[in-house]
Amino acid sequence: MPEPTSDAPPTTGLHHVTNICTDMDATKDFYEDVLGFHTVKMTENYDDPGTLHYYFSPTPDGEPGTTITYFEYPNSRGQPGPGASHHFAMGVEDEEMLLEWREHLLAHDVRVSPVRDRTYFKSIYFTDPDGLVFELATMDPGFAVNEEVPGTEFIDPHGDEGDDQ
Numbered sequence: 001m002p003e004p005t006s007d008a009p010p011t012t013g014l015h016h017v018t019n020i021c022t023d024m025d026a027t028k029d030f031y032e033d034v035l036g037f038h039t040v041k042m043t044e045n046y047d048d049p050g051t052l053h054y055y056f057s058p059t060p061d062g063e064p065g066t067t068i069t070y071f072e073y074p075n076s077r078g079q080p081g082p083g084a085s086h087h088f089a090m091g092v093e094d095e096e097m098l099l100e101w102r103e104h105l106l107a108h109d110v111r112v113s114p115v116r117d118r119t120y121f122k123s124i125y126f127t128d129p130d131g132l133v134f135e136l137a138t139m140d141p142g143f144a145v146n147e148e149v150p151g152t153e154f155i156d157p158h159g160d161e162g163d164d165q
Contacts, residue, residue: 013065016067017067018068018070020076020078021073021128021129021130023072023074023129024052024054035058037058038058039054040056040057040062041055042055048071051072051073053069054069087134089123089135089136089137090137091136092139094139094140098138110126111126112125118137121140123135123138124136
């Protein structure tokens with residue numbers, strides 16, 4: 001494995017993700033009823049008192065790395081583009097579990113994409129009540145599929161299309 005090229009101090013990985021919703025009750029219902037998450041904290045935004053800040057996790061204790069939080073701004077609307085998140089992905093064990101999730105989401109009247117093969121994993125996409133895009137992605141086959149050491153070369157996702165050979 002190649003050595004890091006930076007002298008940045010280490011991190012432990014992703015701690016949590018924070019998003020914005022327009023209706024905390026609808027968001028809470030979505031996380032609890034559709035995704036099966038636990039509400040692990042209900043508080044206010046420390047930097048904007050009076051703004052709701054709820055924490056959701058697939059685990060009852062909301063360990064770092066499992067938590068998704070929301071600020072509620074009722075009369076707001078985001079603008080996709082630079083500085084905004086395109087989507088975020090949560091992992092599932094395998095394609096069988098991915099198909100189970102797809103059926104579960106459809107049974108809860110959530111519009112969900114067909115399974116898509118992303119070379120390194122298979123995934124489905126859907127949105128929360130405010131239109132934030134979620135992805136559920138399989139763990140395998142992983143990033144070593146088309147190179148010995150992941151991240152050491154540029155991989156053209158279109159293969160040899162357009163080559164004369």
